Amino acid sequence: MAKSNGKSRKIYMDYAASAEPNPGSIHELGLKAKKQLDGARRSVADVLGARPAEIIFTSGGTESNNMAIQGAVLGAKLPKLPHIVTTNIEHPSVLETCKMLEKRKLAEISIVPVESNGIVDPKKIKKEIKKNTVLVSVMYANNEIGTIQPIKEIAKKIRHYRKRRDLTPLPLSLARRGVGERCFPLFHTDAVQAVNYLDLNVERLGVDMLSLSGSKLKGAGRVGVLYKRKSVPLAPIFSGGDQEGALRPGTENLPAILKFFTALVKAHKNKEKEAKRLKKIQEYFFYKLEHTDILKDVGMFLNGDRQERLPNNVSITLPNIPSDLLVIELSARGIMASAKSACKAGDGKSSHVIKAINPKIKDTDGSLRFSLGRKTTKRDIDETVKALSQILKKLKKWYTPTPILKLEK
Amino acid sequence: MAKSNGKSRKIYMDYAASAEPNPGSIHELGLKAKKQLDGARRSVADVLGARPAEIIFTSGGTESNNMAIQGAVLGAKLPKLPHIVTTNIEHPSVLETCKMLEKRKLAEISIVPVESNGIVDPKKIKKEIKKNTVLVSVMYANNEIGTIQPIKEIAKKIRHYRKRRDLTPLPLSLARRGVGERCFPLFHTDAVQAVNYLDLNVERLGVDMLSLSGSKLKGAGRVGVLYKRKSVPLAPIFSGGDQEGALRPGTENLPAILKFFTALVKAHKNKEKEAKRLKKIQEYFFYKLEHTDILKDVGMFLNGDRQERLPNNVSITLPNIPSDLLVIELSARGIMASAKSACKAGDGKSSHVIKAINPKIKDTDGSLRFSLGRKTTKRDIDETVKALSQILKKLKKWYTPTPILKLEK
Numbered sequence: 020m021a022k023s024n025g026k027s028r029k030i031y032m033d034y035a036a037s038a039e040p041n042p043g044s045i046h047e048l049g050l051k052a053k054k055q056l057d058g059a060r061r062s063v064a065d066v067l068g069a070r071p072a073e074i075i076f077t078s079g080g081t082e083s084n085n086m087a088i089q090g091a092v093l094g095a096k097l098p099k100l101p102h103i104v105t106t107n108i109e110h111p112s113v114l115e116t117c118k119m120l121e122k123r124k125l126a127e128i129s130i131v132p133v134e135s136n137g138i139v140d141p142k143k144i145k146k147e148i149k150k151n152t153v154l155v156s157v158m159y160a161n162n163e164i165g166t167i168q169p170i171k172e173i174a175k176k177i178r179h180y181r182k183r184r185d186l187t188p189l190p191l192s193l194a195r196r197g198v199g200e201r202c203f204p205l206f207h208t209d210a211v212q213a214v215n216y217l218d219l220n221v222e223r224l225g226v227d228m229l230s231l232s233g234s235k236l237k238g239a240g241r242v243g244v245l246y247k248r249k250s251v252p253l254a255p256i257f258s259g260g261d262q263e264g265a266l267r268p269g270t271e272n273l274p275a276i277l278k279f280f281t282a283l284v285k286a287h288k289n290k291e292k293e294a295k296r297l298k299k300i301q302e303y304f305f306y307k308l309e310h311t312d313i314l315k316d317v318g319m320f321l322n323g324d325r326q327e328r329l330p331n332n333v334s335i336t337l338p339n340i341p342s343d344l345l346v347i348e349l350s351a352r353g354i355m356a357s358a359k360s361a362c363k364a365g366d367g368k369s370s371h372v373i374k375a376i377n378p379k380i381k382d383t384d385g386s387l388r389f390s391l392g393r394k395t396t397k398r399d400i401d402e403t404v405k406a407l408s409q410i411l412k413k414l415k416k417w418y419t420p421t422p423i424l425k426l427e428k
Numbered sequence: 429m430a431k432s433n434g435k436s437r438k439i440y441m442d443y444a445a446s447a448e449p450n451p452g453s454i455h456e457l458g459l460k461a462k463k464q465l466d467g468a469r470r471s472v473a474d475v476l477g478a479r480p481a482e483i484i485f486t487s488g489g490t491e492s493n494n495m496a497i498q499g500a501v502l503g504a505k506l507p508k509l510p511h512i513v514t515t516n517i518e519h520p521s522v523l524e525t526c527k528m529l530e531k532r533k534l535a536e537i538s539i540v541p542v543e544s545n546g547i548v549d550p551k552k553i554k555k556e557i558k559k560n561t562v563l564v565s566v567m568y569a570n571n572e573i574g575t576i577q578p579i580k581e582i583a584k585k586i587r588h589y590r591k592r593r594d595l596t597p598l599p600l601s602l603a604r605r606g607v608g609e610r611c612f613p614l615f616h617t618d619a620v621q622a623v624n625y626l627d628l629n630v631e632r633l634g635v636d637m638l639s640l641s642g643s644k645l646k647g648a649g650r651v652g653v654l655y656k657r658k659s660v661p662l663a664p665i666f667s668g669g670d671q672e673g674a675l676r677p678g679t680e681n682l683p684a685i686l687k688f689f690t691a692l693v694k695a696h697k698n699k700e701k702e703a704k705r706l707k708k709i710q711e712y713f714f715y716k717l718e719h720t721d722i723l724k725d726v727g728m729f730l731n732g733d734r735q736e737r738l739p740n741n742v743s744i745t746l747p748n749i750p751s752d753l754l755v756i757e758l759s760a761r762g763i764m765a766s767a768k769s770a771c772k773a774g775d776g777k778s779s780h781v782i783k784a785i786n787p788k789i790k791d792t793d794g795s796l797r798f799s800l801g802r803k804t805t806k807r808d809i810d811e812t813v814k815a816l817s818q819i820l821k822k823l824k825k826w827y828t829p830t831p832i833l834k835l836e837k
Contacts, residue, residue: 030808032765034740035571035621035799037643044766045752046759078487081668081678093532112668112677119667123502162444212444234446234679241681256665258528259490259521268521269490270643272650275684331443343454350455356441357453390444399439 041270043262052273059280066287067229067246068220075263076276077243080211080232081112084156086245086256086266087207087228088116091154092126094254095203099151103128104204106139106168107375109158113209114371117156126153137166137323137376145176152204159213159229163359163372163388164323165332167217170208174225177206202227205251211235215286216294216329227251231283233275237393239282240275297330297391300400304333304389307404313411314404322373322386331391336373340414342385348414349387352406356389450679452671461682468689475696476638476655477629484672485685486652489620489641490521493565495654495665495675496616496637497525500563501535503663504612508560512537513613515548515577516784518567522618523780526565535562546575546732546785554585561613568622568638572768572781572797573732574741576626579617583634586615611636614660620644624695625703625738636660640692642684646802648691649684706739706800709809713742713798716813722820723813731782731795740800745782749823751794757823758796761815765798 033044040048042056057071064071077083092101103117107130120126129147133139144155155177160167181203207228210219214235221229229246233239247253247266259268286293305321308314314337322334337345342358349356359370373386380386389403442453449457451465466480473480486492501510512526516539529535538556542548553564564586569576590612616637619628623644630638638655642648656662656675668677695702714730717723723746731743746754751767758765768779782795789795798812 027762030763030811031803032763032798032800032808032812034801034804035574035644035738035797036766040764041643044764045755046764046766047762048764078491078681079678081666082487085666085668110668112666115667115677119664165444234450235444241679241684255528257490257494257521258524259494259519268524269488270650272488275650329444346454353436353456354439354441355449355453355455355457357445357455388444389441391441392443394440395443399441402439403441 037270042273043260043270055277056271056273059276062280062284063244066219066283068222069246070249072264073246073249075245075247075267076271077245077263077267078272079234079241079243080110080209080230081243083230083232083243083245084110084112084209085116086253087230087247088113088154088156089120089256090253090266091205091207091228091251092120093256094252095153096252097151097153097203100124101126101153102149102151104144104147104152104155105130106144106157107132108137108139108161108164108166108372109156110162110209110211113156113158127151133166133375135376136327137161137164137372138327139168139173141169141172141176144173145180148177148180148204154207155204156207156209159208159210159217159224160329160332161323161372162212163370163386164334164376165212165329165390166323167213167327167329168208170224170226174206177204178225180204202250202252212329214283216290216297216331219287221246221248233279233282236279236282236286238278238285240272240278242272242275242279244279293393294330297395300391300395300397301330301333303397304391304400304404307400308333308335311404311408313408313415317411317415322376331395333389333391334386336377336380336384336386337411338384340385340411341383342369342387344414345385345387345410348410349403349406352409354403354406356387356403358386359388446679451682452669452679464686465680465682468685471689471693472653475628475692477631478655479658481673482655482658484654484656484676485680486654486672486676487681488643488650488652489519489618489639490652492639492641492652492654493519493521493618494525495662496639496656497522497563497565498529498665499662499675500614500616500637500660501529502665503661504562505661506560506562506612509533510535510562511558511560513553513556513561513564514539515553515566516541517546517548517570517573517575517781518565519571519618519620522565522567536560542575542784544785545736546570546573546781547736548577548582550578550581550585553582554589557586557589557613563616564613565616565618568617568619568626568633569738570732570781571621572779572795573743573785574621574738574799575732576622576736576738577617579633579635583615586613587634589613611659611661621738623692625699625706625740628696630655630657637662642688642691645688645691645695647687647694649681649687651681651684651688653688702802703739706804709800709804709806710739710742712806713800713809713813716809717742717744720813720817722817722824726820726824731785740804742798742800744796745786745789746794746796746820748792749794749820750792751778751796753823754794754796754819757819758812758815761818763812763815765796765812767795768797 040052042052060071060074063074095101117128121128131143157168205227208226209230211232227248231244233242255266318338346358369382449461451461469480469483472483504510526537530537540552614636617635618639620641636657640653642651664675727747755767778791
């Protein structure tokens with residue numbers, strides 16, 4: 020034993036594996052890292068009501084969504100071109116991925132429009148499902164307008180379809196892997212925005228795949244998770260090592276994973292209480308917005324359903340005032356809000372989500388998303404609404420609003 | 429301005445973008461993050477002798493390699509099936525990715541075997557290049573046996589080929605993007621293991637793409653980099669937001685990127701000195717191994733070229749003793765070494781690299797990789813060789829080595 024002053028000393032001669040110990044190594048420090056990784060995986064599985072082997076750690080929500088969608092299409096191996104059903108308010112990492120697959124002639128897609136309240140009708144999803152549909156992907160809660168989608172109802176309709184579908188025999192390659200004839204369509208949900216406030220139990224939700232991201236969890240590392248039901252036939256989008264069931268090669272980001280599971284467990288524990296607290300602040304925010312004269316004057320309205328939305332989301336439209344200008348004016352007053360998804364910020368166009376719920380919207384109509392968090396107080400709301408009033412008073416000189424034209428919702 | 433006690437107070441209402449400020453947001457905290465990201469990108473570009481826009485941040489080396497290889501194949505849009513030339517000692521994230529593309533009928537591949545010293549002959553690479561070759565991918569330094577590949581010589585041969593190739597007109601889609609007729613084959617190098625010790629200047633190396641990983645840099649975050657020369661037509665493998673020139677959507681991992689560039693700049697500054705210091709320790713290690721009787725008795729030999737190797741790599745074969753047993757015995761004595769790439773550890777088989785340089789090797793012949801780092805001292809070497817002697821004395825009772833059969837190299 021390598022000793023130094025009577026105490027056992029470790030000699031690290033595995034710098035090429037990783038400058039820090041790596042769960043893929045079989046020496047003592049590697050095994051210790053592996054044990055930590057296994058513990059984190061178990062905790063995440065517990066929160067989701069899943070099995071540890073069904074948890075895949077990724078680099079983030081974008082990768083999780085790409086893995087679910089590209090992986091389902093590449094892994095399906097159907098005799099026909101795979102078909103995907105999704106909605107028109109998905110995050111770009113879902114919607115653009117579907118479009119990319121279509122462009123590359125690897126899949127055909129059906130995009131179901133949501134209703135004017137920003138919620139999709141499960142019956143319309145069901146109507147689009149056909150024999151070659153391998154995947155339905157519907158987000159749990161929208162990132163811009165916060166609307167919560169009826170995941171359980173959609174899951175029920177999919178289960179119903181699977182049970183009644185014509186039993187066209189699957190290729191032997193799938194049958195061998197124990198994939199039942201009735202596994203398609205798979206049901207994936209992007210739960211990135213739901214993580215802090217909604218039930219994540221995959222059994223209760225009835226989903227086959229679910230994406231999470233550490234970036235929406237306070238104190239979590241920059242990692243993502245894809246829950247994948249054991250029987251789901253997914254093809255990897257990366258090749259390399261055998262990590263994460265060979266679905267996600269590359270050294271696991273252990274430090275971030277450890278932070279992630281700690282933050283997830285904490286959020287899970289505080290979920291109900293925090294949702295209740297924010298719901299009250301949200302109601303207060305709505306009340307203040309609706310009772311401020313200048314906001315009424317410019318024709319402000321709420322984007323998305325007032326009830327079926329995340330308790331931390333307040334999204335409004337202010338006709339005739341560009342979003343980016345509003346964000347910058349608010350920022351100058353110390354208030355950090357956003358116009359739309361940060362992934363698409365600053366391009367000067369209306370977001371695809373706002374357009375989806377309000378086809379009459381123009382690029383010059385501004386939308387603002389205020390997303391609240393654990394530090395948000397009523398006082399913040401007062402100051403925000405006050406700042407917004409000041410900005411509108413200032414901007415009124417330049418932008419002549421069309422007189423209280425409430426856009427049809 | 430939101431104020432509190434006369435001091436300006438920030439109200440963060442962008443939790444849905446990210447629990448922490450995000451370089452994609454256009455408000456003040458978002459812009460600050462963007463500025464930090466730009467600074468990091470500039471520093472990385474400086475170390476590589478590249479332009480900032482040519483630096484793509486990824487989740488790690490595995491993703492960088494997948495992006496380069498899959499992206500080149502998908503982005504080439506040639507009338508014929510794209511062809512890749514690579515070697516038989518690449519990291520799995522290169523070799524397995526090439527094989528996956530072949531299996532999915534998206535590319536054909538030629539795998540050039542290295543010589544018995546673990547170094548590829550540039551002439552053999554050149555011989556494999558043909559009209560539809562879109563990519564040559566050769567690693568800079570091997571992760572298991574540390575051998576350094578003749579990147580500059582290969583680059584020269586590729587340039588020569590490009591200049592003399594038949595001028596078959598490229599599809600308009602490429603010509604429009606300003607891709608010259610002579611851009612193929614592209615030349616990619618996986619420089620993950622080279623980062624601490626070798627010259628990374630892309631102009632001097634003559635490469636079009638180069639992969640790096642934070643996991644091999646002390647104190648760097650878990651991120652990767654792909655350098656991509658501006659004119660290289662790469663298709664994205666992920667879809668989503670517009671980050672990283674739309675080639676790598678997803679919120680940038682800013683905390684890790686900041687750690688990465690700091691560590692890279694530091695390693696770059698200390699490169700020569702540290703390489704010189706380790707070269708001496710490595711020589712001492714070789715000497716000790718070669719002058720220990722029991723090691724000679726069991727037929728130990730060095731894997732890979734003795735001179736043209738990373739200064740931190742000592743890789744040996746000990747015939748008839750399984751690798752994993754050696755790693756575990758060393759670990760029990762406080763010494764963390766590895767048998768092969770951690771990405772493939774623990775599966776009980778000889779590595780593809782060891783087999784590539786020594787086709788006669790059996791799965792029961794053990795290989796050990798000692799990779800040295802900034803904390804390694806001569807004393808560590810003394811203790812390692814001593815521990816190795818003890819282990820061999822112990823194991824001799826169970827494993828009867830074939831009498832000093834030096835395997836043909």
